[in-house]
Amino acid sequence: MTKKQYTSILFFMIGFLFLMMSADMQLGTLANMGPGMYPFIVSCILIIISIAYVFQSQKENEPMDLDIIDLVKMLGSVALAIIAFKQLGILASIVVLVPLVSTLHKDSNWRHGLIATAIASVLAVILKLTVLKALPLW
Secondary structure (H helix, E strand, C coil): HHHHHHHHHHHHHHHHHHHHHHHHCCCCCCEEEEEHHHHHHHHHHHHHHHHHHHHCCCCCCCCCCCCHHHHHHHHHHHHHHHHHHHHEEEEEEEEHHHHHCCCCCCCHHHHHHHHHHHHHHHHHHHHHHHHHCCCCCC
16 A cells, blocks of 8 residues: 555544544534534545545555654644644644644644644634634634
8 A cells, every 4th residue: 555545544534533523513504503513524524535535546656654653643633633622612723733733744844833823723713703603713
């Protein structure tokens, strides 16, 4: 298996985990979204992306170089983000997840993480004010 195939499997597993966790929360309707709607939508998008990534990776034969430490860091970051989301809301989840995950990329530095965090936070506030009124910001 190639590195992209392992990545897509990991994306699928994380998306499926979020999907199972959001099943315990109230989804609500599109007009009045519940707290489980955001994780449900994100997990469905992540599962779709992972399936598309599998089909795209079939074209390449890149050798696998699995770094267990990076995998543990990524899964730990996602776990912390889930805890932060449940306890403190989406902004805390973004502030935890985005900088930690951005440090896993070889070419990234702390400035890239801060910029990505700021952009994601602004987008979350815009979504809260326009479409996802039930989204807990904090």
